[in-house]
Amino acid sequence: MNPFEPPYPDESEDLPVLNSLPRREIFSVPEGYFDDLADKVRLRAAEAGPETPVLDSLAGQEIYQAPAGYFETLPGRIQALIQHESRVIRPLWSRMAYIASAAAAVVLLILAGGKLWTPTPDMPALAQIPTEALVASLEVGPSEEYLILDALDEETVNRLHAPASLHPTAPEAALEEISVSELEELWEESGADVPEP
Amino acid sequence: MTAAEEKLLTGQLQSPEQQRQAFDQVVRKYQRVLYYHIRRLVVSHDDADDVLQNTLLKAWKNLGSFRGDASVKTWLYRIATNESLTYLEQKKRRYHQDVEGLENDLRHSLQGGAYINGDELQLKLHNAILTLPDRQRAVFNMRYFDEMKYEEIADVLGVTVGALKASYHHAAHKIEAFITAS
Numbered sequence: 001m002n003p004f005e006p007p008y009p010d011e012s013e014d015l016p017v018l019n020s021l022p023r024r025e026i027f028s029v030p031e032g033y034f035d036d037l038a039d040k041v042r043l044r045a046a047e048a049g050p051e052t053p054v055l056d057s058l059a060g061q062e063i064y065q066a067p068a069g070y071f072e073t074l075p076g077r078i079q080a081l082i083q084h085e086s087r088v089i090r091p092l093w094s095r096m097a098y099i100a101s102a103a104a105a106v107v108l109l110i111l112a113g114g115k116l117w118t119p120t121p122d123m124p125a126l127a128q129i130p131t132e133a134l135v136a137s138l139e140v141g142p143s144e145e146y147l148i149l150d151a152l153d154e155e156t157v158n159r160l161h162a163p164a165s166l167h168p169t170a171p172e173a174a175l176e177e178i179s180v181s182e183l184e185e186l187w188e189e190s191g192a193d194v195p196e197p
Numbered sequence: 198m199t200a201a202e203e204k205l206l207t208g209q210l211q212s213p214e215q216q217r218q219a220f221d222q223v224v225r226k227y228q229r230v231l232y233y234h235i236r237r238l239v240v241s242h243d244d245a246d247d248v249l250q251n252t253l254l255k256a257w258k259n260l261g262s263f264r265g266d267a268s269v270k271t272w273l274y275r276i277a278t279n280e281s282l283t284y285l286e287q288k289k290r291r292y293h294q295d296v297e298g299l300e301n302d303l304r305h306s307l308q309g310g311a312y313i314n315g316d317e318l319q320l321k322l323h324n325a326i327l328t329l330p331d332r333q334r335a336v337f338n339m340r341y342f343d344e345m346k347y348e349e350i351a352d353v354l355g356v357t358v359g360a361l362k363a364s365y366h367h368a369a370h371k372i373e374a375f376i377t378a379s
Contacts, residue, residue: 052373058322059341063315064236070246071232075224078253082217085254 198268207265220257223269228253230270230343231277237323237338238281238331240306248284252277267352274353278335285331296330303327318376325375329368336361337368 050056198206209219231252236245255276256263263272289299304327307313307320315323326334332354339345339353340361347358347365354361 052369054318054376055322055341055369055373058319061315061319062233062342063313063319063323064233064242065312065314066232066242067312071228074228074249075221078224078250078257079217079221081250081254082220082257085258 198270203268204265206269207263210260210263210269216260220260223256223273224253227270227273231273234274234338234343235277235281237326237342238278238335239284240303240327241310242312244284244306248277248280251284252280255280271349271352274339275355278353282331282335300327321376321379322372325372328375329371333364333368336364337372340365341369 206219206223209215210223212219228249232245232249235248235252236242239245239248252273256273259276263269267275285299288302289296293299293302304324307323307327326337329337336350336354339350340347345353347361350361351358
């Protein structure tokens with residue numbers, strides 16, 4: 001869609017003067033202006049220096065080392081681990097006892113759960129969530145709330161929430177009461193913009 | 198790795214006949230990047246070795262659930278990050294009362310540990326990184342050392358690119374201030 005085109009054709013009839021004017025640019029630039037613009041910007045950036053000069057100078061240097069031959073032997077050790085894992089097979093009686101006790105526990109849980117717990121309209125029943133989604137949610141450890149809290153400075157976090165609900169050393173306690181959207185609002189309120197590094 | 202190679206590898210990892218050989222290929226290809234990713238989080242070589250082996254073993258056991266929606270690298274980074282953070286959390290609960298206790302422990306490993314070779318400034322950088330919360334360290338390391346794209350890191354951690362950029366920006370400035378001040 002062309003942004004210069006009026007969205008509603010009928011409205012253009014109400015703007016006769018504006019519509020009669022030729023749509024051309026009145027501003028111009030000195031000759032060759034765009035030819036060296038990139039160089040000028042690079043020069044200014046070089047003069048201003050990098051935002052994090054020390055970090056930039058250290059980029060790409062690794063201080064950690066592995067013992068000699070570590071990576072050569074690792075694949076073999078992993079294969080040995082895998083073989084060991086697959087060899088560990090429990091006897092039949094042990095598996096039968098395990099299955100029986102697990103089944104009994106499930107029956108008890110269903111009976112108890114039916115009496116004690118009914119899903120609220122806002123909370124989908126666990127059975128409605130695909131197993132793969134549950135597994136995926138377990139695999140992904142860090143939550144977005146933590147990242148946002150980590151990025152906010154302590155003073156902002158304290159200012160944004162009542163002292164009773166948040167102790168600076170216990171962000172987990174606060175997370176129980178703050179949603180992601182609230183944190184994003186807090187982030188905006190803090191005045192810190194999200195830059196494009 | 199091209200998309201076709203990735204697809205082929207994913208297929209081999211799903212095939213009972215080929216998966217052991219394919220997994221061996223995966224281990225050889227990604228062992229170094231995973232090791233250094235984990236090492237930067239847990240610092241000591243012995244801990245990194247434990248976590249790396251757990252990571253690869255967990256990947257092997259869960260090959261059936263890997264559908265190729267993410268790349269093999271992203272999937273492995275996700276498991277490695279999760280394993281490292283869980284390891285640190287367990288260490289904190291078992292041996293330390295608070296975050297500072299764990300940070301001091303990691304700092305001790307950095308200063309006196311084996312298989313570390315860096316000059317004063319580099320050690321200062323790694324000391325500065327240790328002042329960050331664990332998850333922010335993971336973000337910073339993936340971006341700064343591994344030069345991963347924000348989109349890739351977002352896939353690994355399951356968070357938005359915006360939150361990552363904010364996290365990295367604040368981490369970089371905090372580290373820069375720490376190094377400059379000391």
